[in-house]
Amino acid sequence: MVRVHNFMVSSDGYGSGVGQSLEHPFGHANPDDLFAWAEATAHWVNRTEPGGTYGLDDFCTRDFTWNIGAEIMGRNKFGPQRGPWEDLDWEGWWGEDTPFHTPVFVLTHHVRPSLTLGDTTFHFRNASPQDVLAEALEAADGKDVRIGGGVATVREFLDADLIDQMQFTLTPVELGRGERLWNSPEDLVDRFFLEKVPSPSGVMHLFFWRR
Amino acid sequence: MVRVHNFMVSSDGYGSGVGQSLEHPFGHANPDDLFAWAEATAHWVNRTEPGGTYGLDDFCTRDFTWNIGAEIMGRNKFGPQRGPWEDLDWEGWWGEDTPFHTPVFVLTHHVRPSLTLGDTTFHFRNASPQDVLAEALEAADGKDVRIGGGVATVREFLDADLIDQMQFTLTPVELGRGERLWNSPEDLVDRFFLEKVPSPSGVMHLFFWRR
Numbered sequence: 001m002v003r004v005h006n007f008m009v010s011s012d013g014y015g016s017g018v019g020q021s022l023e024h025p026f027g028h029a030n031p032d033d034l035f036a037w038a039e040a041t042a043h044w045v046n047r048t049e050p051g052g053t054y055g056l057d058d059f060c061t062r063d064f065t066w067n068i069g070a071e072i073m074g075r076n077k078f079g080p081q082r083g084p085w086e087d088l089d090w091e092g093w094w095g096e097d098t099p100f101h102t103p104v105f106v107l108t109h110h111v112r113p114s115l116t117l118g119d120t121t122f123h124f125r126n127a128s129p130q131d132v133l134a135e136a137l138e139a140a141d142g143k144d145v146r147i148g149g150g151v152a153t154v155r156e157f158l159d160a161d162l163i164d165q166m167q168f169t170l171t172p173v174e175l176g177r178g179e180r181l182w183n184s185p186e187d188l189v190d191r192f193f194l195e196k197v198p199s200p201s202g203v204m205h206l207f208f209w210r211r
Numbered sequence: 212m213v214r215v216h217n218f219m220v221s222s223d224g225y226g227s228g229v230g231q232s233l234e235h236p237f238g239h240a241n242p243d244d245l246f247a248w249a250e251a252t253a254h255w256v257n258r259t260e261p262g263g264t265y266g267l268d269d270f271c272t273r274d275f276t277w278n279i280g281a282e283i284m285g286r287n288k289f290g291p292q293r294g295p296w297e298d299l300d301w302e303g304w305w306g307e308d309t310p311f312h313t314p315v316f317v318l319t320h321h322v323r324p325s326l327t328l329g330d331t332t333f334h335f336r337n338a339s340p341q342d343v344l345a346e347a348l349e350a351a352d353g354k355d356v357r358i359g360g361g362v363a364t365v366r367e368f369l370d371a372d373l374i375d376q377m378q379f380t381l382t383p384v385e386l387g388r389g390e391r392l393w394n395s396p397e398d399l400v401d402r403f404f405l406e407k408v409p410s411p412s413g414v415m416h417l418f419f420w421r422r
Contacts, residue, residue: 042420054376054420055406059270066277165265195266200406209253209265 001144002133004154004166005064007181008034009206011170014178015151020080025093033173037203045099056199060167064099069140071100072132074153075108078122084110091115092122103139105132107153129160151179161191166208212355213344215365215377216275218392219245220417222381225389226362231291236304244384248414256310267410271378275310280351282311283343285364286319289333295321302326303333314350316343318364340371362390372402377419 017027042052043062192208228238253263254273309331403419
């Protein structure tokens with residue numbers, strides 16, 4: 001299975017804002033607006049204190065790691081740099097304590113040596129979706145592969161029709177511009193079943209699975 | 212954690228009907244009415260064919276086994292017999308291919324030797340909730356313990372205040388009589404947070420977690 005989980009989308013279809021930088025990983029989008037529902041849950045991957053909710057939202061954050069054996073991400077999720085690497089000291093946003101705990105394959109036109117942080121090794125690949133997926137599935141050793149984003153990477157795997165399941169979370173905030181995932185979630189119902197489930201926290205979870 | 216999952220409740224609060232027998236494990240309640248939502252999901256524990264849904268209902272069936280290391284059930288879940296065992300040939304409803312895959316502790320006033328079917332061993336205990344839970348937690352080896360029901364067993368563990376998390380599913384069917392779980396789910400909100408999430412399939416999932 002190839003899966004997308006906990007992918008935040010604004011009410012007008014954007015997964016990220018414009019102007020990504022070291023200080024603003026999501027550009028002009030406020031991460032607190034996008035992630036508040038997840039941060040409140042018991043199984044939020046970055047939770048450091050005990051506590052948190054165990055309702056619907058927690059089912060979604062719990063699923064982020066469930067049976068996942070590898071992640072594929074785009075370079076813009078790994079960092080704000082563009083073009084050739086000028087500084088190999090950049091090792092991602094996460095430090096030694098990454099939320100992944102599996103091999104991660106970073107799609108980039110500018111490859112660099114693999115990098116191990118804690119229990120996560122990042123591999124850099126200039127490859128087609130099909131080829132990097134084959135490698136990730138092998139690394140996942142029978143488990144599933146998560147397509148981690150950003151928007152361009154999810155779109156690329158959707159266009160190649162390589163995704164089996166997706167969970168997006170619509171947050172009631174308008175971004176107006178940025179990286180757009182869709183005009184409407186209904187764009188995908190020719191290929192996917194879609195369930196829309198409003199959460200008591202105020203967000204709306206969208207569950208897609210292949211027809 | 213001590214958890215309850217996929218516990219079906221009628222709209223008037225019953226978890227089972229009257230007149231349990233070999234042919235009617237839920238008495239006059241029609242199991243198809245209670246379980247249809249679960250049987251449709253990809254991760255339903257008794258699914259034998261590929262396919263099934265991956266929406267909200269599937270999150271609930273998936274959670275049935277997630278991080279569970281042991282189950283505690285009442286004798287009436289194990290079988291329709293009452294009083295001393297007249298027939299030790301009865302080995303539960305499930306055959307060799309049980310849905311549990313962990314040790315199971317059966318509460319009964321009439322103990323009998325442990326029984327292994329496939330990867331599941333059933334232990335029979337005449338013990339307090341506290342004592343059988345201590346044994347189940349040890350057997351679970353760091354994982355969680357599921358309270359598997361029926362109604363009387365869930366009520367007993369609720370009365371002893373030993374449960375951390377529960378997921379019930381309200382089905383739109385009235386039973387009128389049987390084993391009653393509650394007058395209203397609101398009965399429990401003094402001790403538990405409660406989220407009610409309507410599913411597109413027509414049932415309503417109730418998520419409880421300890422305050």
